[in-house]
Amino acid sequence: MKPSLLLLTMLLSGAAVASTNTTVYPMTDMTLANVGTIHIGAPLTELSKNGQQLKIEISGVQPAGNNQVIFLGAKQRIVLATLNADGVKALKTGKAFTDAYGNQWHSVTLTAQIPNQVTAQQQQLWTEAAQLKDRSCSVCHAAPVPTQMSVNAWPSVVKSMGGRTDLTQAQLQLLTSYYQYNAIHK
Template structure:
């Protein structure tokens, strides 16, 4: 697949209105010196200026992996990777709580200045992901509904199948995130 669909998505993200209250990263993008934010991560806009926005990312942290913000406890959808400064800047909302597997999780949020482009909705990214699914996946098998697997299962499934195609790493990441955000155990 050529990169025209991705370029159109990036162009759309560059024209997101300054009044948008929620943003979604299109590609791996730095949040100042605090973190790298991954595609489709939801950022709540707290304040806007002409050149940047103060955003907040909410998620969960797993004990032993404090450099990562996950979507929720037990759901290993990575929203952001934190620098040392990012780890120290977190707002912590709960104590560590163990899940059924013995992993301890806590609810956190990170605030930072966002100056990159982003979408006001995930839907354009999901349209792109469905095109990727059609181009790279449907050539070998019938479409597999996103709800067929769990959020935690999808990355391995997508990576295993993606290895048999010429899908780029960025395209595979977006496709995997589409499947994860629409998985059978996802509750937004």
């Protein structure tokens, strides 16, 4: 199912309507002028809803010296958002910590207004991604399962294989997110 058809199906079924302070997930990458890009499947906390706009909070971590990317965790380098200058200015920096390798990190949160193109059921995204994987990856080889690699290995694998397919950038991002969120978390 294409992302736009998935969105329409969810809207008609009521699945895209989330209540306040629940976790919701973007159904596509969202590029916002005042933030940057929030990536498909990123966990967001819905703070309030006003018509077709949601006020959300995204929480994650950033390595010292890189304030343009919000990661899910220091060990789990899933990119939740890539920020522009306005997004960087809107960041709230939290507690600093050091990872097992001596790298400095800090927690961050960002509050933003986004279109109500979210789902409360992340699994719906992964179902679509698994179908896409089964159709596309298995043309040349056995379709890999997410637990074959670590969360940090999947982006480069999907990127290298994606060039050999007719998948769109949106489909490749969906696959990357699917593999990362369902990978081995070491």
